[in-house]
Amino acid sequence: MTTRALRAITVLTATAVLGATASTAYAAQHTDRRAPGIVGAWARAWNGTDPQALGALFTADGVYTDEAVAVTFRGRKEIAGWKARADTLIDNVHVTVRTTRLDGERVTVRAVYSGHLKGAPKPFAVPMTTVLDLDRNHCRISSDKDHYSLATVLAQSGLPADWTPPAA
Template identity: 75%
Template sequence: MTSRTLRTLTVSTAAVALAATAPAAHAAQAGQDTGRRVPAVAAAWARAWNGIEPGALGALFTADGTYTDEAVGMTFRGREEIAGWKARADTLIDDVHVTIRTARLDGDRITVRAVYSGHLKGAPKPFAVPMTTELDLDRNHCRIVADQDHYSLATVLARSGLPADWTPPTP
């Protein structure tokens, strides 16, 4: 075994050990490739996107919280609309998945760098694109007040094998 292989194996083993011992409030997000801890609300946000219950996403927000998807130019207000956005995404995209790469808490804001992936229904190929999300938190850091997702819709469509003017089917 080369020294480089041994170093890589040691770092990987250390990262696995760190993830296994992280406190529940800061549990590492599955698929995360850093050894840093993810703030609990950010980890819950990713789990909600990766899950099948739309209400789980809405429940993370304050009653008057907002969710803005900058790529599609839409904002949703309140838990019910936010849950509806997740439900709509699930009807359009198979295997929606968010993999957190980094999450940094600064004051009342968490900046999440992630990979957003899935397979648009009817598209020839699945997509995976970089995404940055800003989560503004309430003063107790328990609920999300505002979410702003930033990713390239043009890149999603291109990687999916769809034309740039593609629009989702009406439900």
């Protein structure tokens, strides 16, 4: 192969790599812009103190599932009740949205879920992935599935792996 051919291959390869890197970086930076406003409202509701604010974001027959503790709630009232229960068990519950990805009527949210379990020696902050299925207008949540590691929450909190919250 000639020097000229090698130079051409090097330039083409570098161009392809730079183009792929730039488009990937652009996509990573701009995923949040495509997400509907419901994602911000959802995070604000979790970070707030009014359980009804979370319930109000769901369709009347909406479903919330916390995969880590294997519970599911249906309807605005039950979902608001779950938020109220979380607030009694965890001080400073906070969701920090890191990235979002919109695909049709589904939004995948990568976030940090943090707080301090009451009675635990230390706070926790764990990665969480939430899958939100939205109504056609992207105004309400029809389904929310939260995925995070309960084992990591308990370990970071300084609690034993078999810890269970006190009865309501």
